[in-house]
Amino acid sequence: MAETIAKKNALSDFLAKHKAEKPPKEPKMSRKERRERFKKRMECLTPEEQRYLRRKQVIDAVWPIFRAIIVFGLCFIILYPLLFMVSAAFRPRADMNDPTIMWIPKHFTLSNIKETMRAMDFWHTLGNTAVLNIGCSLVQVITCAITGYGFARYNFKGKSILFFVVIMMIIVPPQIILNPQYTFFRYFNPLGIYHAITGNYINLIDHFPTMYMPALTANGLRAGLFIFLFRQSFRGLPKELEDAAALDGCSPLTTFVKVMIPNAGSTFLTVFLFSIVWYWNDYYVSTSFFTNNKTIALMLKNLDGNLTRIIFGNDASSVNARELIVWLESGCLISILPILILYICLQKNFTEGIARSGLTGM
Amino acid sequence: MKKIHMSYEKKKGLYGYGFIALWFVGALMFFIIPLIQSFYYSFHDVAPETGALKITPLVDGLTGQKNMFLNYKNAFMTDPNFRQYLVESLGDMALNLPVIVIFSLFVAIVINQKFRGRTFARAVFFLPVIIATGPVYAIITGNLETSGNNSAEQFSTMFEADMVDQLLEFIGIYGFGDKFTELLTSITSDILNLVWKCGIQIIIFLSALQGIPASAKEAAAIEGATSWEFFWKITLPYISPMILVNIVYTVIDAFTDPTNQVMERMLSVQTEWKYGYSAAMAWSYFGIILAALGIIFAIMNKLVWYDD
Numbered sequence: 330m331a332e333t334i335a336k337k338n339a340l341s342d343f344l345a346k347h348k349a350e351k352p353p354k355e356p357k358m359s360r361k362e363r364r365e366r367f368k369k370r371m372e373c374l375t376p377e378e379q380r381y382l383r384r385k386q387v388i389d390a391v392w393p394i395f396r397a398i399i400v401f402g403l404c405f406i407i408l409y410p411l412l413f414m415v416s417a418a419f420r421p422r423a424d425m426n427d428p429t430i431m432w433i434p435k436h437f438t439l440s441n442i443k444e445t446m447r448a449m450d451f452w453h454t455l456g457n458t459a460v461l462n463i464g465c466s467l468v469q470v471i472t473c474a475i476t477g478y479g480f481a482r483y484n485f486k487g488k489s490i491l492f493f494v495v496i497m498m499i500i501v502p503p504q505i506i507l508n509p510q511y512t513f514f515r516y517f518n519p520l521g522i523y524h525a526i527t528g529n530y531i532n533l534i535d536h537f538p539t540m541y542m543p544a545l546t547a548n549g550l551r552a553g554l555f556i557f558l559f560r561q562s563f564r565g566l567p568k569e570l571e572d573a574a575a576l577d578g579c580s581p582l583t584t585f586v587k588v589m590i591p592n593a594g595s596t597f598l599t600v601f602l603f604s605i606v607w608y609w610n611d612y613y614v615s616t617s618f619f620t621n622n623k624t625i626a627l628m629l630k631n632l633d634g635n636l637t638r639i640i641f642g643n644d645a646s647s648v649n650a651r652e653l654i655v656w657l658e659s660g661c662l663i664s665i666l667p668i669l670i671l672y673i674c675l676q677k678n679f680t681e682g683i684a685r686s687g688l689t690g691m
Numbered sequence: 692m693k694k695i696h697m698s699y700e701k702k703k704g705l706y707g708y709g710f711i712a713l714w715f716v717g718a719l720m721f722f723i724i725p726l727i728q729s730f731y732y733s734f735h736d737v738a739p740e741t742g743a744l745k746i747t748p749l750v751d752g753l754t755g756q757k758n759m760f761l762n763y764k765n766a767f768m769t770d771p772n773f774r775q776y777l778v779e780s781l782g783d784m785a786l787n788l789p790v791i792v793i794f795s796l797f798v799a800i801v802i803n804q805k806f807r808g809r810t811f812a813r814a815v816f817f818l819p820v821i822i823a824t825g826p827v828y829a830i831i832t833g834n835l836e837t838s839g840n841n842s843a844e845q846f847s848t849m850f851e852a853d854m855v856d857q858l859l860e861f862i863g864i865y866g867f868g869d870k871f872t873e874l875l876t877s878i879t880s881d882i883l884n885l886v887w888k889c890g891i892q893i894i895i896f897l898s899a900l901q902g903i904p905a906s907a908k909e910a911a912a913i914e915g916a917t918s919w920e921f922f923w924k925i926t927l928p929y930i931s932p933m934i935l936v937n938i939v940y941t942v943i944d945a946f947t948d949p950t951n952q953v954m955e956r957m958l959s960v961q962t963e964w965k966y967g968y969s970a971a972m973a974w975s976y977f978g979i980i981l982a983a984l985g986i987i988f989a990i991m992n993k994l995v996w997y998d999d
Contacts, residue, residue: 381915388918396801400808403798404815406886410831411818476714483707484700491711494718500981501726502947504954505973508732508966509725546717556714581706606821630826661827672821676814 417658425651445659448635449628458625465544466604472547477559498553539618562596632660733970734759762971776952795889799896820890899933928996935991
């Protein structure tokens with residue numbers, strides 16, 4: 330015990346000593362001196378090297394300015410609609426007709442937002458979307474991860490054919506297979522014998538299983554892409570991890586849960602965010618399976634009609650196209666706000682996760 | 692009872708089936724069978740009926756004979772819009788593809804460098820991925836057009852396409868500029884759409900750029916490569932597989948976009964309950980895209996360099 334303490338002390342003494350012995354700073358040179366020193370150094374070099382260094386100097390000086398302009402310009406283009414959204418959502422409709430107002434409205438109002446929320450039945454819609462969206466995304470991320478792991482680490486007969494099916498899932502547009510899927514859910518026949526026993530079909534249209542069943546079996550929205558991403562990221566992890574776990578007596582499933590999942594955290598996050606976004610923005614598939622489902626994307630798509638029906642009533646003709654923008658932009662704002670907040674919270678992990686994820690292994 | 696001996700490899704294979712079993716059941720129910728069904732529909736007359744779909748063989752109205760390919764024939768010969776939409780959407784795709792790929796590569800290289808505010812710039816560049824897929828995008832672009840202060844227009848004045856035209860006319864080349872100008876103006880005035888479409892491609896390129904080993908960068912720096920040489924001799928070979936991936940992604944994205952004309956026509960046919968006809972349209976469109984992808988693949992595969 331005493332020995333170790335003595336060792337530690339010796340070490341810290343050593344460190345302290347060497348810290349103090351930092352080389353003294355070079356005296357600051359004037360500009361002229363520096364230029365002369367540079368000239369002297371340049372004289373020792375061949376003309377090609379000189380040319381290279383000069384060019385590098387120029388590029389190093391100019392490029393950051395150029396880059397700053399490009400980045401700023403492109404950021405502006407991307408943020409422009411969002412800024413306009415915020416600007417328009419809080420201005421009274423009369424301000425739309427005022428040519429002196431570009432960005433900052435003269436009057437500030439919350440009534441657009443309130444009316445739009447009423448037209449969209451916002452809280453009910455939000456709850457409904459959240460149940461569908463977050464539930465499906467969570468389930469889908471887990472099932473896709475399991476499938477991706479199977480494809481990444483195990484060899485079995487027919488693997489290449491099955492993986493080809495995954496690729497096909499990415500390529501084939503959902504529009505092609507939507508009709509047969511609709512028939513499947515409309516005349517749902519569990520195990521293929523339900524109809525034979527009862528003489529009836531189960532109508533699943535307008536019920537949550539139409540969205541949950543595909544998600545539960547890793548066949549939801551863009552599932553092919555997610556399986557592919559997971560496969561890439563699991564393939565990028567070292568094989569020794571599993572061998573070590575297997576030697577310690579872990580079954581494959583425990584290995585997956587306890588060793589692989591913690592190591593693929595950033596991929597999970599990325600896929601989860603993508604999945605939530607796509608479910609959130611989807612209206613095509615959900616309108617096919619639901620006759621009257623209130624999801625954010627659908628309500629936003631039909632906002633125009635709902636506004637006329639619920640808010641404007643008989644005054645509908647007095648609202649011109651420019652004034653309508655105020656309500657539409659409010660609708661956009663409150664629709665994207667939840668995922669925007671989610672994105673801002675997860676943003677750091679997300680961008681890092683993408684840079685580091687197994688995407689590169691493709 | 693005899694104990695069954697299984698090799699480790701075989702056991703592992705069985706576990707593999709276990710891991711993908713859930714997906715396979717789902718794929719069978721929600722992907723493979725519907726795919727086959729829709730292919731089957733495309734050769735038949737399908738109409739909804741109480742109870743189930745009614746599927747009857749196709750009969751040519753003129754000759755009264757059975758004709759399996761009638762749906763396909765109608766789509767290409769009789770339909771007034773389908774062929775035109777098809778050509779237009781393929782043309783759009785061919786035009787946008789190189790622009791999107793080059794632009795997203797450029798942006799990825801820029802935001803891969805170290806500078807102040809990089810985290811913020813990255814977060815902003817990924818923003819379209821979050822928003823651009825939904826109806827929000829439609830409202831945004833619609834609004835920007837009606838509200839008059841369209842940013843894309845402001846930016847297009849930066850690239851004065853007419854100058855090129857005038858220069859060419861000055862040299863003595865007339866008319867050449869028209870097509871070129873059209874291309875250039877369509878790109879520059881479309882820069883808003885362009886930036887909003889490139890989110891995923893930028894992500895893919897960015898992760899590819901991060902995959903370039905530091906040793907390659909070091910070696911190039913020691914040899915005195917300029918950044919221009921570095922781009923052509925180091926960056927491009929390393930990310931060439933990703934260029935292929937991005938091309939495929941861009942084509943598929945344009946192809947599955949419900950707002951593209953062919954898709955719109957297909958959906959409108961679907962709402963008229965002509966399932967067979969819409970399936971035939973979808974399959975012929977899909978076939979053409981697959982063929983295009985195959986050609987791109989065959990050409991690109993020779994140019995792609997794999998680091999093995």
